[in-house]
Amino acid sequence: xxxxxxxxxxxxxxxxxxxxxxxxxxxxxxxxxxxxxxxxxxxxxxxxxxxxxxxxxxxxxxxxxxxxxxxxxxxxxxxxxxxxxxxxxxxxxxxxxxxxxxxxxxxxxxxxxxxxxxxxxxxxxxxxxxxxxxxxxxxxxxxxxxxxxxxxxxxxxxxxxxxxxxxxxxxxxxxxxxxxxxxxxxxxxxxxxxxxxxxxxxxxxxxxxxxxxxxxxxxxxxxxxxxxxxxxxxxxxxxxxxxxxxxxxxxxxxxxxxxxxxxxxxxxxxxxxxx
Amino acid sequence: xxxxxxxxxxxxxxxxxxxxxxxxxxxxxxxxxxxxxxxxxxxxxxxxxxxxxxxxxxxxxxxxxxxxxxxxxxxxxxxxxxxxxxxxxxxxxxxxxxxxxxxxxxxxxxxxxxxxxxxxxxxxxxxxxxxxxxxxxxxxxxxxxxxxxxxxxxxxxxxxxxxxxxxxxxxxxxxxxxxxxxxxxxxxxxxxxxxxxxxxxxxxxxxxxxxxxxxxxxxxxxxxxxxxxx
Numbered sequence: 001x002x003x004x005x006x007x008x009x010x011x012x013x014x015x016x017x018x019x020x021x022x023x024x025x026x027x028x029x030x031x032x033x034x035x036x037x038x039x040x041x042x043x044x045x046x047x048x049x050x051x052x053x054x055x056x057x058x059x060x061x062x063x064x065x066x067x068x069x070x071x072x073x074x075x076x077x078x079x080x081x082x083x084x085x086x087x088x089x090x091x092x093x094x095x096x097x098x099x100x101x102x103x104x105x106x107x108x109x110x111x112x113x114x115x116x117x118x119x120x121x122x123x124x125x126x127x128x129x130x131x132x133x134x135x136x137x138x139x140x141x142x143x144x145x146x147x148x149x150x151x152x153x154x155x156x157x158x159x160x161x162x163x164x165x166x167x168x169x170x171x172x173x174x175x176x177x178x179x180x181x182x183x184x185x186x187x188x189x190x191x192x193x194x195x196x197x198x199x200x201x202x203x204x205x206x207x208x209x210x211x212x213x214x215x216x217x218x219x220x221x222x223x224x225x226x227x228x229x230x231x232x233x234x235x236x237x238x239x240x241x242x243x244x245x246x247x248x249x250x251x252x253x254x255x256x257x258x259x260x261x262x263x264x265x266x267x268x269x270x271x272x273x274x275x
Numbered sequence: 276x277x278x279x280x281x282x283x284x285x286x287x288x289x290x291x292x293x294x295x296x297x298x299x300x301x302x303x304x305x306x307x308x309x310x311x312x313x314x315x316x317x318x319x320x321x322x323x324x325x326x327x328x329x330x331x332x333x334x335x336x337x338x339x340x341x342x343x344x345x346x347x348x349x350x351x352x353x354x355x356x357x358x359x360x361x362x363x364x365x366x367x368x369x370x371x372x373x374x375x376x377x378x379x380x381x382x383x384x385x386x387x388x389x390x391x392x393x394x395x396x397x398x399x400x401x402x403x404x405x406x407x408x409x410x411x412x413x414x415x416x417x418x419x420x421x422x423x424x425x426x427x428x429x430x431x432x433x434x435x436x437x438x439x440x441x442x443x444x445x446x447x448x449x450x451x452x453x454x455x456x457x458x459x460x461x462x463x464x465x466x467x468x469x470x471x472x473x474x475x476x477x478x479x480x481x482x483x484x485x486x487x488x489x490x491x492x493x494x495x496x497x498x499x500x501x502x503x504x505x
Contacts, residue, residue: 044333063333063361077361116288118304118313123403125361153288156332156428158302158313161289198289198311238287238315242330242485 019174022183027176030166030226035147035237037154045155047237049147052180053137058147059130060155066126077122081109083144085133105141106131112145112165112194112204118158127157138181139167145194145204150234154241162234163203165194166226168219170211175218177226191216193223197231282320286312286327293325300326317485330485332428334360334457336396336405343422343455344407346390349382356392356407359427359457364405366394373410391417393453393461413453420451420463423474425481427458432484433477440480440490447497448473472500 021027031052040046043059066072083105087096109131117127129151131144145165153159169179171187184190189209195202202224211219279291286292292303293310302313303325312318316327336342336358344364348355354366368376371385386392393414394407409415425433433454434441445452450464450473460477464470476493483489 045331065357065361065363122361153315154331156314156329156426158304159288160304160306160311160313162287196289198291199306235287239285242285 019172021171021176023180025176027174028222028225030178030229031180033146033230033233035150035233037150037237037241043151043155045151045153045157047147047151047154049143049150051137051139051143051146052178053135054133054140054143055135056140056143056147057132057134058144058151059132060127060148060151060157061130062127062155063122063125063157064128066124069124072124072126075120075123077117077119077125077127079110079114079117079119079127079129081106081113081129081131081148083109083131083133083141085136085140089133089136105144108141108204108206109145109148113148113152113163115201115203116149116159116161116163116196117152118160121158127152127155136181138179138184139192141165142167142178142192142194146230146234150237153238161196161198162231163194164197164227164231164234165192165204166223166230167192168223168226170209170215170219175215175222177222189215189219191219191223193220193227195224195227197228278320278325280318280320283317285315285330286318287315288312290318292318292327293320298324300324302327302329302332329428331426334358334427336360336364336399336403337456338396338399340396340456341454342394342396342407342457343417343453343459343461344392344394344457346386346388346392349388354382354386356394358394358405358407358455359424359459360405362404364394364396364407366392366407366409370397370406370408370410386416391422391461393417393455417461420461421470423460423462423477425458425460425477427456429481429484430454430456430458432489433460433480435490440493443490443494444473444476444497447494447501448476468504472497475500 034050036048038046039048040059043061045060047058049056063077083102085094087093129148133140142165145163149163167179167190168177169187169190171183179190189211191207193202194204277294290312291309292312297310299305299310302316303310304313310325312327314327314329315331316329319326319328342358344356344358346354347357352368356364356366358364392409394409395414396405397408398406400406448469450462450469453461462470462473476497
């Protein structure tokens, strides 16, 4: 009992000198991020992300034949994102029907991820990305983009780069990174940024609220720093899937020369059958 | 002019593989004079090129590939075949029957919607629609057996070096196995037990595809299962 009181006292002291966020983070600190690739075995690629209390599952299907066919493009493939919040993801319950907000975020995600893909390689096809928010805690669009990038890489879709995303904003006059739900709602401003870390390009930049020009610029820089941290986590997640069985060695037999062998195999199959 | 990784390192999309001039192999691309990875995979540096062996990937049709396809539609003079690629493939009547035909010919008598065929890709036309043929040895409609799916990028591993892996499986299980490059595998055994054994082994290969000494391990695995059964 006495211990807790002392703790509280020290906290109050520090808060006078130094401003502390609602969840005790430093201004430039991310929420704990955990990404897992290959979460849905039935999908071509998938990922699960926990970013703070956000819990999001992403499934990627394709590239596959587009239905309805008239929406396909003869010169390039199409990326189709569907952002959806589960009815139980927020309190109070939310209608499961897609809202205007869902539609907007779906579009924003598509635009943020598209520059990282080689869509021209898949004419008349579609890549479907399904994003399901299981639990929402602010910054779901950023978390969704992070998970979608991992899921796309997990699906083996050719990409120029991964896409990392993170928000920055202003709360009680302080510039902060990766806003939680409370900070998002009570804060003065919110700037979600999606970023291609290797090619140093911003693919999503939105802003809500009021800030000065200098503050906005600082916010974008802060968000990009956050994206770079998330990029490392994404890379880890992709490698971790193969880490379990991976020793010092990997494939000793190079597989790339083998495709031509397939017909032979069939012959041998037949021979084996004959025996 | 330098390599940024060791051969067999895991790379992710966007990783810088090589600075300077070198030929780009599979799953890589060049940007501003440097070579980057395209996919999650194992990087491979050889003398004159850098490539990435993909660990995940959808099937990209190539001329000469053997595929297991399903008839999904019948159009005028051609069948539409789902080959698990980004676009459907087309099988025309001359490529399906090796003789002359009349225009009022009943296509459903040769192949109907839902039929499974073992086919070869003979051409990729302008918009990359694969053209199939089922005329040839070991090709044609499938009458028995069942199909299992694995990631197409792991098919080479299942075949092994010069067919070492698959030949071993054939020897041990005595099933007839047709491997489509598109990730569909046609299995036809003498009894259900043998077929289940094949499925088990293929799943094991799929999950451990990036490890070394796999063929020997699979052989041991097969033998232990068979001993347990006896």
